[in-house]
Amino acid sequence: MITLTDIAYVRSGVADLDAAVRFATDIVGLELAAPSEEGVAHLRADQRHHCLALVAGRSGVIASGFSVADSDALAAAETELERSGCTVHRGGPAEARSRRVRELIAFDDPFGNRLELVSQQETVARPVAFTRPAGITEFGHLCLDAPDVHEAHRFWSTRFNARVSDWLGDAACLLRIDPVHHKLAVFQGDGPGLCHMNFQVATLDDVFRNWHFLVDHGVEIEMGPGRHPQSTAIFVYFLGPEGFTYEYSFGVRRIEDDAAWTPRTFDPAEIGSIDMWQGPVRRVSTQPQLRPERIGVRAP
Numbered sequence: 001m002i003t004l005t006d007i008a009y010v011r012s013g014v015a016d017l018d019a020a021v022r023f024a025t026d027i028v029g030l031e032l033a034a035p036s037e038e039g040v041a042h043l044r045a046d047q048r049h050h051c052l053a054l055v056a057g058r059s060g061v062i063a064s065g066f067s068v069a070d071s072d073a074l075a076a077a078e079t080e081l082e083r084s085g086c087t088v089h090r091g092g093p094a095e096a097r098s099r100r101v102r103e104l105i106a107f108d109d110p111f112g113n114r115l116e117l118v119s120q121q122e123t124v125a126r127p128v129a130f131t132r133p134a135g136i137t138e139f140g141h142l143c144l145d146a147p148d149v150h151e152a153h154r155f156w157s158t159r160f161n162a163r164v165s166d167w168l169g170d171a172a173c174l175l176r177i178d179p180v181h182h183k184l185a186v187f188q189g190d191g192p193g194l195c196h197m198n199f200q201v202a203t204l205d206d207v208f209r210n211w212h213f214l215v216d217h218g219v220e221i222e223m224g225p226g227r228h229p230q231s232t233a234i235f236v237y238f239l240g241p242e243g244f245t246y247e248y249s250f251g252v253r254r255i256e257d258d259a260a261w262t263p264r265t266f267d268p269a270e271i272g273s274i275d276m277w278q279g280p281v282r283r284v285s286t287q288p289q290l291r292p293e294r295i296g297v298r299a300p
């Protein structure tokens, strides 16, 4: 069993780096870290050096990163994954430097989502210099696509310490690795990809201020404002460049007593099961997974 201590980052390939960075800063509000690497933009939302790396090149998600406790935990995870038949790539110094981690390993989930486990992700002490006051408090969760969410649950709950918090029928599995209702979700989709990346905001007012800001700036709202009955989070989903969906949300449920929580199953076809305020519901855009052979297994 591999213990994930936190989510770490999303790494996404973009054909137009300038446009993607402009959106991530001017619209989403993230801080652009001082440039340190040609063709890579690091975006910051909390204590992490970055939680989003935009990489010039082919458009598509490159990898989703998760933290483990330390080097020993990473080495144990590597052994465990290899024993179970996964092909594991150990990142070199340039890859680790680009991710601001001490060490990393990379592998695919059974559906082709590229995952990376890292040790010692860099923390920055200085407060985040947000580009605009969106109210972001942290990188909240990431959501992957898979053709079969039950298979995905089996993968995450048997190999890792992920536990299901709630089900949306065959459409989604919401998983926790700490008391937050979900730091990871898997949505039913045709192939691997990143369904969305979530940022928590400080107040309900931030969600609605951001919604108006997005509308005023011509950003496509994919869903919301609404409220998920599973996590109780009030959300707005919106579409960034190159098919990358962002989400702001506030008020996510915490499950402090694991033993007392029983996962529930909601029928996505039932009114109010995705948005308890019963607003229009739609499937948000997924950014497809880039195949490692296309990006080059050792590409930064």
Ligand SMILES: [Fe+2]
Pocket: 141, 143, 196, 198, 247
């Ligand atoms: Fe979400």
